Amino acid sequence: MSRIYACIASGEDKTELVSVAQAFAYNIELLDDAVLFDLTGTENLFGTRAQTAEKICDELKLKNLSGNVSIAPNAASALLYARNQRGVSIVTDTKSNLPLDTLGIDEDTLGVFHALGLKTADDLKRISEDDLVARYGLDFRDAIDLAKNDGNYILTPNLKENKVTWATNFDFAVSDFERLIFILSNGLGKILEQTAYFGFSTECLEIELGLDDKTTRSFEIKLSFPTLDKKFWLTIINLRIADNAPASEIVSIRLVSHFSRARSVQRGLFSSTKPEPENLQLTVDKLKNLLGKENVGVPVLLERRLPKPFALDAEALPIGAEDLEIKEPKPILSLNYFTPPLAADVTANKGRLLYLRTRRFSGKVKEYGGFWKGFSQWWNLLRWQTFEWDVEMEDKSLYRLQKNARGWFVIGEYD
Amino acid sequence: MGQVIAFKKLARLQEEQKHSETYLEVGNLSLLRGSLTEFTGEASAGKTSLTLMLLSVLTQNGEISSVVDLAGGFNPQAAKKNDVKLENLLWIRCGGHIENAFKAIDYLVQAGNFGLIWLNLNTASLEELNFIPSSYWYRFRTKIKGSQTLLVVTARKTLLGSASSQSYSFDKREVIWSGGGKFKLLKELQIDLNTRKPFLIKPEIVKVEANYV
Numbered sequence: 053m054s055r056i057y058a059c060i061a062s063g064e065d066k067t068e069l070v071s072v073a074q075a076f077a078y079n080i081e082l083l084d085d086a087v088l089f090d091l092t093g094t095e096n097l098f099g100t101r102a103q104t105a106e107k108i109c110d111e112l113k114l115k116n117l118s119g120n121v122s123i124a125p126n127a128a129s130a131l132l133y134a135r136n137q138r139g140v141s142i143v144t145d146t147k148s149n150l151p152l153d154t155l156g157i158d159e160d161t162l163g164v165f166h167a168l169g170l171k172t173a174d175d176l177k178r179i180s181e182d183d184l185v186a187r188y189g190l191d192f193r194d195a196i197d198l199a200k201n202d203g204n205y206i207l208t209p210n211l212k213e214n215k216v217t218w219a220t221n222f223d224f225a226v227s228d229f230e231r232l233i234f235i236l237s238n239g240l241g242k243i244l245e246q247t248a249y250f251g252f253s254t255e256c257l258e259i260e261l262g263l264d265d266k267t268t269r270s271f272e273i274k275l276s277f278p279t280l281d282k283k284f285w286l287t288i289i290n291l292r293i294a295d296n297a298p299a300s301e302i303v304s305i306r307l308v309s310h311f312s313r314a315r316s317v318q319r320g321l322f323s324s325t326k327p328e329p330e331n332l333q334l335t336v337d338k339l340k341n342l343l344g345k346e347n348v349g350v351p352v353l354l355e356r357r358l359p360k361p362f363a364l365d366a367e368a369l370p371i372g373a374e375d376l377e378i379k380e381p382k383p384i385l386s387l388n389y390f391t392p393p394l395a396a397d398v399t400a401n402k403g404r405l406l407y408l409r410t411r412r413f414s415g416k417v418k419e420y421g422g423f424w425k426g427f428s429q430w431w432n433l434l435r436w437q438t439f440e441w442d443v444e445m446e447d448k449s450l451y452r453l454q455k456n457a458r459g460w461f462v463i464g465e466y467d
Numbered sequence: 468m469g470q471v472i473a474f475k476k477l478a479r480l481q482e483e484q485k486h487s488e489t490y491l492e493v494g495n496l497s498l499l500r501g502s503l504t505e506f507t508g509e510a511s512a513g514k515t516s517l518t519l520m521l522l523s524v525l526t527q528n529g530e531i532s533s534v535v536d537l538a539g540g541f542n543p544q545a546a547k548k549n550d551v552k553l554e555n556l557l558w559i560r561c562g563g564h565i566e567n568a569f570k571a572i573d574y575l576v577q578a579g580n581f582g583l584i585w586l587n588l589n590t591a592s593l594e595e596l597n598f599i600p601s602s603y604w605y606r607f608r609t610k611i612k613g614s615q616t617l618l619v620v621t622a623r624k625t626l627l628g629s630a631s632s633q634s635y636s637f638d639k640r641e642v643i644w645s646g647g648g649k650f651k652l653l654k655e656l657q658i659d660l661n662t663r664k665p666f667l668i669k670p671e672i673v674k675v676e677a678n679y680v
Contacts, residue, residue: 343562353544375529382676391538391563444644447509451510467516
């Protein structure tokens with residue numbers, strides 16, 4: 053199969069030029085002054101080289117763009133002609149009427165050729181290749197190849213698709229999102245197939261619902277891992293949108309799949325088994341639907357001196373990272389919080405805690421340690437006004453007792 | 468009498484050999500994966516500390532584990548002190564709704580391959596605990612059987628009955644303080660660890676250190 057390359061050299065807006073090229077090819081290289089693209093195998097689609105060039109020109113006119121267009125059997129010639137010959141150039145294997153100074157020949161050599169009456173590439177081809185290489189060195193072979201329309205420039209696609217889109221409009225407005233799942237499944241299948249066709253996977257889907265009241269509602273679903281599992285995506289979409297469906301009726305759907313590198317699964321022979329990422333994500337989503345988004349996530353410590361110096365990161369998922377060295381397990385006394393803290397009645401005498409009563413327990417204080425100041429935010433009203441004690445009751449239970457501006461509280465038990 | 472003791476030890480040895488790959492041995496605990504375990508005891512009996520010790524081993528090993536926190540009692544700071552790898556932990560706050568806690572367990576068991584699922588019922592009142600139908604436990608037992616998941620339930624009283632494969636009860640023994648006068652700090656909690664299942668053994672003393680840093 054003969055190869056066909058096209059090039060548009062123009063100073064016009066690059067995005068517009070690229071959009072013209074995208075109408076003809078997938079493999080596109082965007083250069084400073086030109087757009088080079090591979091048309092190999094498109095003869096049945098666009099016709100002969102001349103017809104293809106005509107179609108490219110039509111597309112340029114449609115977008116009000118101007119530029120030189122070339123169609124050539126190799127990338128180097130396409131680029132050379134588009135850059136150096138005005139209008140449309142259909143390059144054949146045999147003839148080349150380009151001036152010699154377009155072939156990258158140095159000034160001194162050009163001067164010699166001009167003195168000898170050599171003006172075009174065709175003139176140069178008449179001289180023996182071996183003689184030229186013997187006289188000007190091996191590097192001169194590049195110029196000879198260009199003159200013979202046989203340059204060795206390799207098109208390197210640098211313009212990559214980063215998303216695919218699917219959209220549909222409905223004949224009638226639909227009020228219930230769940231009724232659209234069947235149609236959504238079809239569209240989802242298509243964009244995931246296209247994503248796979250480009251050799252990518254996706255971890256971000258955008259869903260835009262056009263509504264009957266002329267507004268749109270957008271959802272963005274981002275995962276921490278890429279996947280092309282249609283059933284999984286459909287379940288996630290259903291979980292995220294069904295409970296949060298728009299009030300107005302839906303008249304159109306648009307799906308966008310953003311590309312990301314496919315997941316590489318490499319597990320060690322002895323590594324522990326973990327929930328499949330899809331399973332984990334679905335479980336977390338189900339749990340968030342059940343308990344609220346803010347109640348499911350990964351615990352994180354805040355490096356601040358607060359009564360509860362930790363938070364729940366609802367956006368994160370457990371990662372299953374392994375430590376190289378496992379520390380010797382040793383139980384450390386842990387404080388379990390009471391949420392909310394238990395209001396307490398405290399009997400004290402001469403600064404000594406004697407008796408503690410809450411709605412859950414009461415008894416004599418056997419031993420205690422403290423107090424400590426447990427809250428140090430200077431801008432807060434409670435700054436340095438929170439005092440804490442560790443208290444042992446007569447039944448050997450251990451609690452953390454707190455006194456603040458609102459009174460006495462038992463904030464947790466040691467366990 | 469001596470023969471009877473020897474027979475028990477041999478039986479235990481055989482069972483351990485049979486399940487050598489599925490037993491998790493941490494400190495004084497020996498737990499069979501794919502089964503239910505309960506830690507019971509009054510306040511300050513050390514249930515949480517020993518559960519965190521289990522979590523520490525599993526999460527450092529890269530296993531994803533989960534805490535189903537009924538009433539917001541879980542303390543990530545204490546977990547960190549016990550060397551729990553927090554980024555491998557899924558924290559689920561149930562806001563005091565016991566039904567939601569059980570639904571959450573259902574989802575987790577269904578997802579499969581969690582290292583440990585800890586149902587923290589420590590702060591639940593006895594009335595609440597009495598309302599839990601025992602059928603829940605049998606369903607969980609059936610679901611996780613043969614998996615690698617350990618379902619650990621901590622509560623004030625025993626709940627699981629014959630659904631559990633291991634049942635440990637914790638008794639407070641001694642609280643040791645350091646320092647004197649007003650400057651006292653908790654130093655150590657000594658607990659008696661009693662095993663009710665699968666073997667009734669002599670209670671072992673476990674020392675739980677306090678760490679204020």
